Amino acid sequence: MEQNSCFHCGDACTAEHVVFDDKDFCCNGCKTVYEIFSENDLTCYYDLQQAPGATPKEIQGKYDYLSDTSIIEKLTEFDDGKHQIATLSIPHIHCSSCIWILENLNKLNPNITLSQVNFGKKTVRITYKSEFFSLKEAVLLLSKIGYEPYISLEDFTTGKNKVNRSLIYKLGIAGFAFGNVMFLSFPEYFEVGEFWLEQYKPVFRWLMFAFSLPVVFYASQDYFIAAYKGLKSKLLNIDIPIALGILVLFVRSTTEIILDLGTGFFDSLTGLVFFLLLGKYFQQKTYAFLSFERDYKSYFPIAVTKISNGSELSIQVYDIKKGDRLLIRNEELIPVDGILINGMANIDYSFVTGESEAVRKISGDKLFAGGKQTSGSIEMEALNAVEQSYLTQLWSNDVFNKNKQESFTTLTNAISKRFTIAVLGIATIATLFWLVVDSSKALNVFTAVLIIACPCAIALSAPFTLGNLLRIFGKLKFYLKNASVIEQLAKIDTIVFDKTGTITSNAKSETAYHGETLSISEEALLTSTLRHSNHPLSRSLYDVLQKNNIVTLDHFEEHLGQGIFGTFDNQSIKIGSANYVGQPQTEKKLKTAVHISTNKGYKGKFTFYNAYREGLSQLFNKLKKEYDLVILSGDNASETDNLKKLLPTKTKLIFDQKPNDKLEYIKHHQKNGANILMVGDGLNDAGALAQSNVGIAISENINVFSPACDAILDATKFSQLYSYLKASKTAIQIIKWSFAFSFFYNAIGLYFAVTGQLMPVVAAILMPLSSISIVVFTTIATNILGRKLK
Amino acid sequence: MSVIYVLLAISIVIAVLFFIAFIRAVKSGQYDDDYTPSVRMLFDDELVKPKTNKTIKKN
Numbered sequence: 001m002e003q004n005s006c007f008h009c010g011d012a013c014t015a016e017h018v019v020f021d022d023k024d025f026c027c028n029g030c031k032t033v034y035e036i037f038s039e040n041d042l043t044c045y046y047d048l049q050q051a052p053g054a055t056p057k058e059i060q061g062k063y064d065y066l067s068d069t070s071i072i073e074k075l076t077e078f079d080d081g082k083h084q085i086a087t088l089s090i091p092h093i094h095c096s097s098c099i100w101i102l103e104n105l106n107k108l109n110p111n112i113t114l115s116q117v118n119f120g121k122k123t124v125r126i127t128y129k130s131e132f133f134s135l136k137e138a139v140l141l142l143s144k145i146g147y148e149p150y151i152s153l154e155d156f157t158t159g160k161n162k163v164n165r166s167l168i169y170k171l172g173i174a175g176f177a178f179g180n181v182m183f184l185s186f187p188e189y190f191e192v193g194e195f196w197l198e199q200y201k202p203v204f205r206w207l208m209f210a211f212s213l214p215v216v217f218y219a220s221q222d223y224f225i226a227a228y229k230g231l232k233s234k235l236l237n238i239d240i241p242i243a244l245g246i247l248v249l250f251v252r253s254t255t256e257i258i259l260d261l262g263t264g265f266f267d268s269l270t271g272l273v274f275f276l277l278l279g280k281y282f283q284q285k286t287y288a289f290l291s292f293e294r295d296y297k298s299y300f301p302i303a304v305t306k307i308s309n310g311s312e313l314s315i316q317v318y319d320i321k322k323g324d325r326l327l328i329r330n331e332e333l334i335p336v337d338g339i340l341i342n343g344m345a346n347i348d349y350s351f352v353t354g355e356s357e358a359v360r361k362i363s364g365d366k367l368f369a370g371g372k373q374t375s376g377s378i379e380m381e382a383l384n385a386v387e388q389s390y391l392t393q394l395w396s397n398d399v400f401n402k403n404k405q406e407s408f409t410t411l412t413n414a415i416s417k418r419f420t421i422a423v424l425g426i427a428t429i430a431t432l433f434w435l436v437v438d439s440s441k442a443l444n445v446f447t448a449v450l451i452i453a454c455p456c457a458i459a460l461s462a463p464f465t466l467g468n469l470l471r472i473f474g475k476l477k478f479y480l481k482n483a484s485v486i487e488q489l490a491k492i493d494t495i496v497f498d499k500t501g502t503i504t505s506n507a508k509s510e511t512a513y514h515g516e517t518l519s520i521s522e523e524a525l526l527t528s529t530l531r532h533s534n535h536p537l538s539r540s541l542y543d544v545l546q547k548n549n550i551v552t553l554d555h556f557e558e559h560l561g562q563g564i565f566g567t568f569d570n571q572s573i574k575i576g577s578a579n580y581v582g583q584p585q586t587e588k589k590l591k592t593a594v595h596i597s598t599n600k601g602y603k604g605k606f607t608f609y610n611a612y613r614e615g616l617s618q619l620f621n622k623l624k625k626e627y628d629l630v631i632l633s634g635d636n637a638s639e640t641d642n643l644k645k646l647l648p649t650k651t652k653l654i655f656d657q658k659p660n661d662k663l664e665y666i667k668h669h670q671k672n673g674a675n676i677l678m679v680g681d682g683l684n685d686a687g688a689l690a691q692s693n694v695g696i697a698i699s700e701n702i703n704v705f706s707p708a709c710d711a712i713l714d715a716t717k718f719s720q721l722y723s724y725l726k727a728s729k730t731a732i733q734i735i736k737w738s739f740a741f742s743f744f745y746n747a748i749g750l751y752f753a754v755t756g757q758l759m760p761v762v763a764a765i766l767m768p769l770s771s772i773s774i775v776v777f778t779t780i781a782t783n784i785l786g787r788k789l790k
Numbered sequence: 791m792s793v794i795y796v797l798l799a800i801s802i803v804i805a806v807l808f809f810i811a812f813i814r815a816v817k818s819g820q821y822d823d824d825y826t827p828s829v830r831m832l833f834d835d836e837l838v839k840p841k842t843n844k845t846i847k848k849n
Contacts, residue, residue, distance in 0.1 A: 048833075096829045103830065119826040168816050176809050180802075200794055207798070 008034050009146070010051030029056045033145050037101070040108055045101045052097035054146040062329060063143075065303030065314035066136035074302075075135060075151070083113070084130040088149035090142065093122040102147060109133065109141060124149075153300040153317055170219040171281055174274040177211040177219075178267075184208050185267045189761045205257040208266040216250050220273045222280075238416035238459050241423060245454025246273065252447045265451060268763040272456050275771040279463035283470075283483045300335050300369075300386070304328070307379065317386055324382045334371045336382045337389045340364065343378030344562075347371035360577070370683060410487055411735055412462045416455065423453040430754045441756045448758040452749035457742030457770040461735050462487075465778040469731050472786035477714035478724055485710045488694050489728035491675045495623060496666065496688070498680035499633035499643075502698050505611050505715065511544050515596070515604010522598055524551055525573050529566030532556045537594055538564065538575070541606055563595075572599045615719030617646050622722040624648040628674070632657050632665060634684055663687035679721075683707050696721075723789055734781045738774050745770035 005012055006026035018025040021038065025031040033053055037045055045052065065071055078085035092098065098117070102124045105115040111133035115126040124147075126138055139149055184204045187197050220243075227243035230236065246269065253264025305327040306315045312327060317335045320326070325341065328334055334347070345361035349371045358374045361367060367380055369389035386392060427449040434442040466483035473480055480486065497503050518526065528551045530542040557565040563576015574581045574597045581597035595605045623629060629651040631643065637655040644653070657665065666676050666688050678685065678692035681699065686707040689695030697709040698718060713721070749766050752758045815821070 096832070099826060099829050100833055103833075117826055117830075118823040119829065120823055165816055165821070168821055169813065172809070172812050172816070176805070176812075180805060196794075200792075203795075203798070207802075 006030050006051060007046065008051060008053040009055050010053075011055070027055055029146075032056070036108065036145060042101060042104060042107060045097050048100055049095040049097040052095050054092045054148075056144055056146045057148060057331065062332065063136055063139050064305070064312075065316075066139060067134070068303065068314055068316075071302060071316065072135050078127075079130065082129060082131060083127055084135065085125065085127045086135055086138070087123050087125045088139070088142070088151070089121075089123050090147050090149050091122060092147050093117065093119060093124075098147070101145065102142075105141070108145070109137075112138065151302055153302055167277065167281055167284060170222075171274070171277045173214050174219040174270060174277050177215045178270040178274040181208045181211050181266045181270045184211075185263060185760070185764070188263045189764070201263075202257075202260075205263060208264070209254060209257060212250065212253070212266045212269055215270050215273050216246060219277065220246050223276070235413070236417040236420045237413045238419075238455060241416065241420050241453065241455050242276065242459060244450055245456075248447050248450040249454070252451070263760050265760050265763055267760065268451070268767050271764070271768055272454060275456060275768070276459055279460040279467075279775075283463035283467040301333055304332075304335055320382050320386060322382055322384055326380050326382060327377060328373045328380060329377045330373060330375060332373055334367050334369055334373065334380070335389075336369050336386050337384060338367050338380040338382045340367055341379040341381055344376050345373065345378045346375040348374050410462065410484060411732060412458065415458065415739060419455060419458065423449065426453070426750060426754070434756065438756075445754060445756045448753035448756070449750065451763060452753045452758060452766070453746055454767075455742070455746075456767060457745060457774045458739060460771055460774050461738040461742065461778060464775050465731055465735050465738065465782055468779055468782040469727065469786070472782065472789065473724065473727075475786075476720070476724075476789055477717050478720075479712045481710045485694060486728045486731055488675075488710075489677070489725055490732045492627065492677040492694060492725065494628040494630065494669065494674045495677045495679065496630045496632050496692070498662075498678075498682070498685050498688075499631055499639070500635055501681040502679055502685075503613055503616055503631070503718075505613050505700075511541065511606045511608055513604060513606050515602075518596075518603060521569075521571065522573070522603070525566060525568055525571055525598075526575065526596065528553055528568065529556065529564055529573055529575060532566065533558055533564045537608070540608070541594060570599075573597070578605075612646060613715070613718050619719050619722055620647045620651065623725075624650060627677075628652075630654065632662050632688070634658065634662075659684040659687050663691050666691045677725075679713075680707070680709075720790055727785055727789055730785050731782065734778060734785070737781070738778050741777060742770055742774055745773075 004017070004024040007023040008025055008030035011026045018028060018031045020031045020034065023034070025034065030053065033056060037043055066075075072084075073079070076084045076086045090098075090102070093102070099119060102117050103115055105112045105126065112126055112128045115124055117124050124142075128138060139151075142149055184207055187204070188201070223239050223243045223246065226237065226239035230240055249265050249269040249272070253266050253269065256262045256264045300317060303314045303316050304320065306313045306320075307325040307327050315324075320336050326336075326338065340361050340363050342363050345365070345367065346358045347361055347367060348358045349368070359371075366383075369386070369392060427446050430449055431442050431446040434445045463483065466486045469486055470480050470483050473486075523545075527542065527545050530538045530545070532553065551568050553566045553568050555565075555567040559565070559576070559580065563574060563580035565575075566573050575594060578584070578593075578595050581595045581602060583595055583597065583602050593605045593607045596603045620629060629648065631647070631651060631653045633639075633653075633655050634657050635655060640653060640655070643651075647653075654665070662685065666678060670676060670691070670693070676692045676694075678688045678695045679698060680689055680695070681697055685695075685697075689697065689707055689709045694711065695709040696711045696713050697707055698713050698715050700715045745766060749758075749763075752762050
């Protein structure tokens, strides 16, 4: 059978192949989206990119809460009674077609006056006439065309957060002043004793002074603040010599022009601040579409349906009280711990544990918050409020309020301690020397040393090296929260892995068949029946089986949450749970299995195993030489033997760990001096990720979910972890080299300063030269390093 | 009053005007998204199609 891929979403057309308008579609949903687009002259969507779409999901009743005015108020950023503006996050945005269709929403509904996509953040900002149109309709429209917005509890609490653009302002001001001051000081560089230049010198100098004012008092205020904080906590950080340098530059220059002694160093001053801020800007740039601060709030829905006196009512999640009856629809998340009252519960706890196989529950069973219902609607009774659930309680731990960066001493700060002492020492000695030899020059020399020793190049080494490596890593799908994570990575000595979802893959699982061998006709019947089902297990089983002799079934039935039934040519087959095929559940259920019986009786079962990620053994063998390795799993010990075969013998294997146990384990070893890298994926690792020195979340799809962490690694790049760790170490070497480089410049500068012959023009040449050569050196070095990475 | 003062005044006024333009551009959010506009500007070319003004949407 020839496999066609869907014209809309690109998936293989299998179960319900639809042909419409001479094009193949994998399902009716995709076909409907195509229909909507073609009716509205929007087929250009498919010209820009091949198969860009997503299959729209069933959303019946899911967004009813959006009619609630108090919720609308929280979600919209502007409302004047006639127009409303709302920014919606849409994870599916991934190509130019997406931008095009979302910015042409007004063609689908004229009540939407404007829609604007921010590709980096994966959001769309829509303006609509609220008299004729509502937020709910907008969300439904988006869902209908396959761009379902993601609305979580996080949107509700954070509300409208302000973007901080102060660094760009500061950079703009410093650059503006730098350019103008350079211009004004140019005549004096050449010391031409021309009459008119002499005449206007004071004007030029006072203008330079005026330009430097906003630079000193606004653009460089961060350095003064950081220096003050450093001094207060008795820490000699890099900001102290910088702040000192800026201050001395400004005071000495001002004094010089007041007393008409010289031009001052306004050009160097503004240039210095400009370059420093440039470094800061370069380092600060991060990935807007990824969130590294997620807690349970970004997973949870805003509202849930409550059943009271037989009627359905949307209530906000925070208003859930103990004893409330809640209706959880298909694909909805369970927001609180509770008891299942009725319905077929098939709960997918993958957000929580990383385990993708859904768990069956029967009425009376306890349901934990964070699970996602995957088959039909269920009713449950809440056992406590949202904040007191088993899962959400983890976030009351202190580690989530701690800022990791503050407790970490960067290489730059470590060096600056010695540097500051050395500079002050040299300045004092030189001043004392000149006090004896020629006291008129003493003050001049003292300030000159502080000016020239201002560690511009040192301060730039780390931002440019790490900033560039951060970008290189980003291209390789290893996304870091910020540049200092690289420095911490270089110091790691112990690596702790979670098992499920981290070293095993969610997407792929291996199957094994136990039981009577199936005849050819039975096999054909099996695959033909599976082909009709959309259940995840049927799909993955169908994918691994050989697809020959597909027959058209006479009859097919799907029993939600139990199994499927198919008949052909007097033969019938039942595929599903043990109960469904009429087989008593004998062994303790450790693994997911699909049972099969035909009209001739029970045949056997397919058992699903987690497949370990490719290159796992090789990775561990490389890592074992330099790191202590630990597997910390929340699962039972059923996989021990398998893991022992795969992994180096010295790897520690620890099972049955609750989320809090993982956190405590890491805390304990940190106390013994270990620098721990935690690699995890689910919300149950969140505590451990926060506690560890560096927490890396493995993600199959970086756009969807990952708990709070320092870095997100795309699952396909898992086997490269070792080379990334190595690259981090090399980056530290590069920084050290560039430190050596800048000491060299400082030595030259100090020679001029100590001998009392520092001219403004020397400073004006030396400072930009050292900064630029450091930037060039680190950029080239990191690019060479990046080329070696895969 | 020498002509240089006039020239200086003019040059500074122009520089400051550009600076204000920059600040306003940042403030309006132009620098928040530096990717989408680069894609957006390419769209119009591909849309040149004689269009019947039928933008009615069935609901």
